[in-house]
Amino acid sequence: MKAIAYTQHGLPIEDDNSLIDIDLPKPVPGARDLSVEIRAISVNPADTKLRRNVATSEPRVLGWDAVGIVREIGSEVTLFQPGDEVFYAGSIARPGSYSEFHLVDERIVGHKPSSLSNAEAVALPLTAITAWELLFDRLGVAENGGEGETLLITGAAGGVGSILVQLARQLTHLTIIGTASREETRDWALQLGAHHVIDHSRSITEELSRIGIEQVTHVASLTHTDSHYAQLIEALAPQGKLALIDDPESLDAMPLKRKSLSLHWEFMFARPLFETPDMIRQHQLLERISTLIDQQRLKTTLGEHFGLISAANLRRAHAFIESNRARGKVVLEGFPS
Incomplete structure (x- = not known):
């Protein structure tokens, strides 16, 4: 063959x-x-x-x-x-x-x-499994749950982000904030159901403030986690949850302690x-x-x-x-x- x-x-x-x-x-x-x-x-x-x-x-x-x-x-x-x-x-x-x-x-x-x-x-298949497990198994969001909670998705227009946005919009009550740095990817994330899209090439915390959101309860970090890590911790509310799928060279969990944040790794294999x-x-x-x-x-x-x-x-x-x-x-x- x-x-x-x-x-x-x-x-x-x-x-x-x-x-x-x-x-x-x-x-x-x-x-x-x-x-x-x-x-x-x-x-x-x-x-x-x-x-x-x-x-x-x-x-x-x-x-x-x-x-x-x-x-x-x-x-x-x-x-x-x-x-x-x-x-x-x-x-x-x-x-x-x-x-x-x-x-x-x-x-x-x-x-x-x-x-x-x-x-x-x-x-x-691969991205749907990853997104489903990340949202429901790792971040612990319940179907039809998430009322009053906010999910930040970095890289919302990529393969996993494209299905994660849809799952969160269709099966939960989360407010969904995607990140994208180009007009075409921003439009794509909005078409798929993101309530807001911010620019991850700028300060994430400042971009969140621009749309009137000071803190989020859940973060799905799908790309460049090492570049955004400190800002994601700052953006998370106390007792929030951070899940990632990429491969940073190292990841120091100590900064999570002050807010009692939880860290989750999704690997669909x-x-x-x-x-x-x-x-x-x-x-x-x-x-x-x-x-x-x-x-x-x-x-x-x-x-x-x-x-x-x-x-x-x-x-x-x-x-x-x-x-x-x-x-x-x-x-x-x-x-x-």
């Missing part, structure tokens, strides 16, 4: 060898696996970070967002049947979805929203990586996301379509992600004939 992999980490994405086309044997499903024929993928910052930073002794296939059709099922599979259209984000401990066929545990897979195309649907007892919650939340999409309460976060799934197009997609100028998600669809 066709696949795209890297063999040497750390190469600049402009190097033709940073991602290459290869052929691999078609994988055989284990007991709880689905064998999925891949129709579309999307590219996440996790893909680019692994390619840059993680050494490999053999070709490593990246990619953890997929839409496809179930072709085979393992002996213990109960949630899906061959022919089902599915979407999912996979496990970081297994080969990725840059391949014609892909194995994934059924407990982290959902039925694809019927109202979306493959490209529209594949923009959602934790459940499949450790096969936690509640791993099936990712199946359940993807099913819920699919229903909300088909009810037109949520919409796709597709930002850019980069064409067929090939090494050349994936190099372009990685370069775009690394530019930090992506709005929504970057997707690719179909393999060259």
Whole structure:
């Protein structure tokens, strides 16, 4: 089968060898696996970070967002049947979805929203899981809760921010403040449901004062946490909650003590990586996301379509992600004939 992999980490994405086309044997499903024929993928910052930073002794296939059709099922599979259209984000401990066929545990897979195309649907799984777990599991906001509380989302127009804004607006009563530094990303966040958008290239506390908000109760820091950390602590009300998803070089928790702030890290691969007892919650939340999409309460976060799934197009997609100028998600669809 066709696949795209890297063999040497750390190469600049402009190097033709940073991602290459290869052929691999078609994988055989284990007991709880689905064998999925891949129709579309999307590219996440996790893909680019692994390619840059993680050494490999053999070709490593990246990619953890997929839409496809179930072709085979393992002996213990109960949630899906061959022919089902599915979407999912996979496990970081297994080969990725840059391949014609892909194995994934059924407990982290959902039925694809019927109202979306493959490209529209594949923009959602990884970021939707991240946003859902961050909002409801890490920050502890209850569905239909949040009355009188405020959520600040840094990087609200990115992949995770684009779905987090929607989830918070549709399923809670939080006041949502997004951050963006360009007019197009500001408009995007407002269209998705943010009540306010402030400029994170300026002082966050001054920007909050400008819109009449002195403190917030919850912060979702999605990018450049190390740059904004002190300001986010200043902006949080006593006993507030800070959750992040990025990778600051270091993080000193001591400044949180004075306000009795809590710190939460969201890593959506934790459940499949450790096969936690509640791993099936990712199946359940993807099913819920699919229903909300088909009810037109949520919409796709597709930002850019980069064409067929090939090494050349994936190099372009990685370069775009690394530019930090992506709005929504970057997707690719179909393999060259």
